[in-house]
Amino acid sequence: MRRADRLFLLIHALRGRRHAITAQQLAQTLEVSLRTVYRDVADLQRSGVPIEGEAGVGYLLRKGADIPPLMFNPDELEALVVGTRFVRAFGGERLGRGATAALLKIEAVLPPELRARSARTRIFAPQLDNRIEASGLIDALHGAVLDQRVLRVVYRDGEARASAREIEPLCLSFWGGSWTLGAWCRLRTDFRSFRPDRIVEYAATGESFVDTRERGLDAYLRSVGVAASDSG
Template identity: 40%
Template sequence: MSRTQRLLDLLQQLRAYRYPVTAQTLAQTLNISVRTLYRDIASLQQQGANITGEAGLGYVLKPGFMLPPLMFSEDEIEALVLGSRWVAERADHHLGLAARTALQKIAAVLPSDLRLSLDTNALLVGPDENKPDFDTALPLLRTAIRQEHKVHLQYADAKGKHSKRVVWPFALGFFEHVRVLVAWCELRQEIRHFRTDRIHAFEVYPERYPQRRQALLKIWREQEGIPESSI
């Protein structure tokens, strides 16, 4: 285990305790010596971590501290790289570009050993030969969701039947070959799902819909039996 990873793990352990925890407990959890633990505590304190306490009494990390170069473990870096590569290959152009830019910003604050892990990451996303073109609709629909604006859709169902709907968009699902807009439909007076490849035309209204997006998401999750997101 690298020293950077060890310091990150120590920070995570300290955050798990509301009250002082002894050096012996921390050292045993991290599988290091107490002497190494004392050195690591001192290193974190020198870098700005508000860790109070002393040998024999225990240590506690005051809330509010986050050291940017130590934010991610190696597994977390792999997850970020894989997720960013998937978005870059599967999402619209604007979101794909944002994923690449975000990864560059993360790389800029990583220490050298973790930067190497990011640069040499071997988790790859294969090309999608059947990827449809969502570039026109998705950025505008994502903006409508963020701003909680109503949208007028011209939509065709699976049987090709056309209809016009005014909806309150609050989520967008990304599947392998399909994107699904989740919205409250004023026509049906219920939450409905709309495949974006069946939207023939749409207009984002300047009017905001009357219910908060978080409330609509909660209703939808309860209806679908989907647990609350942990992030």
């Protein structure tokens, strides 16, 4: 989290409270150390933010302090809520937990009327146990992408023919119904897009790879006709 974002959330965690909140509670909310909370509070106080209190007692904003609320318009707020639901349903357990935690932090600092609005959206993305996202496979592939781990997979093509390959996983793409894993395939010495639901077996080889200009993510995106700036 950027420091500016952290200071912003710290201010809004204090806003509207009648009782002091402890540094320990702030540290848990922001997922930082106590030392970081003490330093950030001191910096905000020196900048003129009217925070009262001290270490060991707790902090609150001085009554009547004019700190602008965290504001979203209804469409922005609904986008955040719906986006969180989609990530929880289709992003795997790791990202799902992160999305839930992020929304809780946002809702914690919303004005009451917007907090109520966030619960009223009627677009849902149910989490189902029989989907591939609940199997742990998407999380495992995501971890391999992030850590640049070479994988050994047994893969079945569209005609159910199996082949063993070593691949360098570069990205995951969700197409609104199915996933693909973009990778450099060492067997074919070319980029390939693999459907996770056709991966029969997978295991890390213990080898890492380097994302190079010729066979890294940007090159893969170009090969499938997507500019790097469009992928985000």
